[in-house]
Amino acid sequence: MAGKLKIGKLVVIGVGLIGGSFALALKRARAVRRVVGVGRTRGNLSDALRLKVIDEASRDPAQAVRDADLVLLATPVGQMSAVMSAIAPNLPAHAVITDAGSTKRDVIACAQRFLGARGARFVPAHPVAGTERSGAHAAFAGLFEGRTVIVTPQAGIAAGAVTVVRRAWEACGARVVRLDAGAHDAILAAVSHLPHVIAYALVNMLARRPDPARLFGLSAGGLRDTVRIAGSSPEMWADICVANRDALLAALEDYGNELEQTRAAIERADAQELKLLFARARAAREKWLVKKRS
Amino acid sequence: MAGKLKIGKLVVIGVGLIGGSFALALKRARAVRRVVGVGRTRGNLSDALRLKVIDEASRDPAQAVRDADLVLLATPVGQMSAVMSAIAPNLPAHAVITDAGSTKRDVIACAQRFLGARGARFVPAHPVAGTERSGAHAAFAGLFEGRTVIVTPQAGIAAGAVTVVRRAWEACGARVVRLDAGAHDAILAAVSHLPHVIAYALVNMLARRPDPARLFGLSAGGLRDTVRIAGSSPEMWADICVANRDALLAALEDYGNELEQTRAAIERADAQELKLLFARARAAREKWLVKKRS
Incomplete structure (x- = not known):
């Protein structure tokens, strides 16, 4: 991971304000080659494609992550367990998984339960940013500039995975701090x-x-x-x-x-x-x- | 009171954000000839003079109101009774008195108790505007533009006095609505x-x-x-x-x-x-x- 960060395929599950802005910011930084957006509603995914927030849309998270390099889980936290259990069997061994949830202990518990061995490359993160608006049309590349992203990796998480996540958020213009999940x-x-x-x-x-x-x-x-x-x-x-x-x-x-x-x-x-x-x-x-x- | 509103001498008691902005807005509208500011602290009155919020400063409300045409009470509401009892003996018969307090029943009770016969020309009012800043240096002429001013004159208040107050606030750019004090x-x-x-x-x-x-x-x-x-x-x-x-x-x-x-x-x-x-x-x-x- 020396030199400039370059993510081949980014999969954003939940292309709302946060997931969409992450994709836009990494594109602007030329830190990603291809973004696949996964969502539940056709209308929001169409918006995301039209606004060039994502390059490709999918409604099947398990298929979308097959050849992913970085996976961002940006759904409401209540959907984390369903999404994690769906993607776990198909995650490539090298893929880094992270999230943008506003709570961390529950997401870590989900990862421990549903991601199995892949959990060692799951880096819990929380960008402390947002507006009161939601949906892909609310996303913008500058959302994270000067903002704080808190990462809360527990013992046993691969250091390389933490580095990828830290550098991705830094490429979005954020400052990354490490904190205990509790x-x-x-x-x-x-x-x-x-x-x-x-x-x-x-x-x-x-x-x-x-x-x-x-x-x-x-x-x-x-x-x-x-x-x-x-x-x-x-x-x-x-x-x-x-x-x-x-x-x-x-x-x-x-x-x-x-x-x-x-x-x-x-x-x-x-x-x-x-x-x-x-x-x-x-x-x-x-x-x-x-x-x-x- | 036909034609353009023209106040000869305006006395603003309490030259803070609200009182100062009222003075500045009336000056900008050329609706006032002279503004006398009354305050408790020398520093704030000096600011008000320097910033041309007022033309003259006084620390004695009773003296200041002697030849006033319009008196605005813009102190914290806790000081209303002291100010009213100080000015009551010196208020000219033609003067209109109003306030900018955020509460109205208590101010009306004060006026009934302390203003005597002059109470018939007291028009309770509340400009629903403000910022979190305070003091004369926070005042600006545009504060009331497009904002609402609520007037709550009870039965027995001189109609001409209500008109002066309404027109003064309209000259500041505000919309005036009438409401029961309760x-x-x-x-x-x-x-x-x-x-x-x-x-x-x-x-x-x-x-x-x-x-x-x-x-x-x-x-x-x-x-x-x-x-x-x-x-x-x-x-x-x-x-x-x-x-x-x-x-x-x-x-x-x-x-x-x-x-x-x-x-x-x-x-x-x-x-x-x-x-x-x-x-x-x-x-x-x-x-x-x-x-x-x-």
Whole structure:
């Protein structure tokens, strides 16, 4: 793997925002010769072909991976076990397999159960990037530029496979960091999965009120930004919530306690305490989020 | 008040983002001759003078309003009673008084208590606009373009005063709607005050975790947008929470119930129910928020 990364055949299973953008970014970097996209719906695969996200479409993952060099699993995490058991018998010995799932312990458990010996070349990865849009038409080559990709290979994974995955993401413009899968799941439950649950719940609560048209009509940019991620794929996020259940329940409990502290201060009309709580949040946001690249 | 609106002397008490932008917008529209800014801190008033947000600075509201034609109260709502009782004896009979507070029932109660006969020319108003930044240096003339300003004059307010306030906001580029003060407070509790409480609580919960630098470092655009409004003024928002306590507690209760329904579905690992909840939220956001002007 010295010199420039060159993947012969890339198979992307699940040609949505993430899978499609990975294909486009590697094409732009001239790091891949041919991309085969695998999907469940004809319409999305047609979009992907028309937009040159992929060079060839297939609805059969087992056939598609026969002569693959790199396989990216970019389906909702709830489909990982079905896809892995379908492709396992046909994976070439040299192929590297990776995924883009937002949870890692469950995907590793799937790989251990379904990929057999090929599991030693499975490199769990999570690109921390996305928009609230989904589907091949939402994909773009620049999605991962300057973003972080977390890889969580456990002991026993082939070092060469880890290198291929790291270099592929670097070719997409991403920065790659290595993390323990459990730490990954706990952190992402807090900074990503919880905010999604919050945004969905807030919109649902507002939509249940009388006259939601007037209610939303009187909202401003604050609400719009707060709930932007409530536009994200329901299927993908339902799967993530189930896959990362324990870490997410722990994060929800912490958040509930924090919210209760604020609620109690409001009930007491304790402006001093509220000011302290809000000032602490503002300072933390300033310190850790404002200077981050968008 | 036929023809073009022309205010002789505008007094802005509280030259922050909202008060400063109101002054700048009226100047740009050539709808005001002279702007006097009143504030508590020398630094912010100097900024306002230097940036030509105001023409004259004063630290004494009672003196400043002596020959005012229009007075805008743009302080945090917690200061309204002190400001009103200070200016009441010196308000000219012809002057129109208005405010820009995010809550309306409490401001109306203040006016009834402290403005005496001048209360008949007090027009409660709330520009539904803002950014997470505060202070005179954050002000800009275009802040209210295309935004909504809600006026909530109760029975007995002079029609001419309402017209002046409506036309002033229209000169700033805003659309003015009239609402009952109670309806205003209930709606804003849900679409604005609750999202702020949520954003502050989420940041505080994350900041309490071990290694917050790593935690925030692995977050993406979703978290950043969700908590953007946690950068808002702590003092202003503490006051709003106290001023609109009952409506906000009711909104928090609804939100808590919605969140609990989601939490229970996560605990049951009920992907179907989660998918339904998230799809409902996505559809509501799409219908009511996506097509709104930013």
